[in-house]
Amino acid sequence: MRVGSLKVEATSTLTAADFLPLTHANANRFVETFSLQISGQVARFRLPPDITQDVVQETLIRALRGLPNFRGDSKLSTWLYRISYREGLRAVERWKRHRDRNRPLNPEIDFRSDEADASEVVGVQDDVLKVRKAMEQLPDNQRLALGYHYLDGLGVAEIAELMGSTANTIKSWLKRGRDRLRELTEIEV
Amino acid sequence: MDKLEQLLSNPDSHGETPSDEQVRAWGKKALERWAIENQDVRSTAPQSNRFAERLHEAIYWAGAAACLAYLVSLLYSYTSSAAADFSMVEWNLPSANDFSLMLRANSVLISAVICAIGLAVTRPVREFWLRQLG
Numbered sequence: 001m002r003v004g005s006l007k008v009e010a011t012s013t014l015t016a017a018d019f020l021p022l023t024h025a026n027a028n029r030f031v032e033t034f035s036l037q038i039s040g041q042v043a044r045f046r047l048p049p050d051i052t053q054d055v056v057q058e059t060l061i062r063a064l065r066g067l068p069n070f071r072g073d074s075k076l077s078t079w080l081y082r083i084s085y086r087e088g089l090r091a092v093e094r095w096k097r098h099r100d101r102n103r104p105l106n107p108e109i110d111f112r113s114d115e116a117d118a119s120e121v122v123g124v125q126d127d128v129l130k131v132r133k134a135m136e137q138l139p140d141n142q143r144l145a146l147g148y149h150y151l152d153g154l155g156v157a158e159i160a161e162l163m164g165s166t167a168n169t170i171k172s173w174l175k176r177g178r179d180r181l182r183e184l185t186e187i188e189v
Numbered sequence: 190m191d192k193l194e195q196l197l198s199n200p201d202s203h204g205e206t207p208s209d210e211q212v213r214a215w216g217k218k219a220l221e222r223w224a225i226e227n228q229d230v231r232s233t234a235p236q237s238n239r240f241a242e243r244l245h246e247a248i249y250w251a252g253a254a255a256c257l258a259y260l261v262s263l264l265y266s267y268t269s270s271a272a273a274d275f276s277m278v279e280w281n282l283p284s285a286n287d288f289s290l291m292l293r294a295n296s297v298l299i300s301a302v303i304c305a306i307g308l309a310v311t312r313p314v315r316e317f318w319l320r321q322l323g
Binding site for chain 2 (some may be wrong): 024027028031032035036039043044046049052053056057058060061065068070092127128132136137144146150151157181182185187
């Protein structure tokens, strides 16, 4: 995985004006610049690959449509976070409905599992892998908040705005997420 | 930052992400879809946009004409009031001052209304079409 905070930092200074007028060449540059960041964010929703692909494409298209009218009230990267977050949430909802409809007929389609299985984490030697396994068992909001905070370097207020919640709720999600990860991975402070 | 937080700062802890090739392919597809969509918008929009432009121009020209009419009536009231007073009294018609005041009042009203329409209606119309064009 290459979508780290370094890449996000590099794109955080860009503005909409850097890609306007929105010619094909500028649109191509926009896609090349942000597709990695967007793909990384969308992947954290843990959707099947074909749906992840749809969400990434939809996010990029929505961003390109809106770019000429982007007023710069927030940073371009924050605006993109918001689009990918909304698209990701919509896809998760659609996927859950689809999964619930198909569950009795096709149990192997159950790509996302809501049930935590702590036994999967026990016995994993590598700490990174251990955390990754444990992350899969966190609720979406806690997992996404941890990703935005530790990976993308967003502050609590920014995450609250992005996820449509309050700063206190985000702090609580972060704390509960960390506590649950410690519990599952048994990693010392 | 404790050990867990350090691990959380590692992108690999957050799960699998698509490969470079996948990301490039998705970006390319998105760009193609956007280009097709954009072409469709551009091929259907100009006619409507020309209409909005013409409406916009017509209203502003009408406003300019009304302002000109107002200036002419103002000039008329200053230059011909004395002579007109004399001739119109004979024919028992309204005086030139009354006439020019009426004309002035009407032209002010007309130009104000047209300018108000121009500002209130055509700007949103223009912005609407520009938004549609992306």
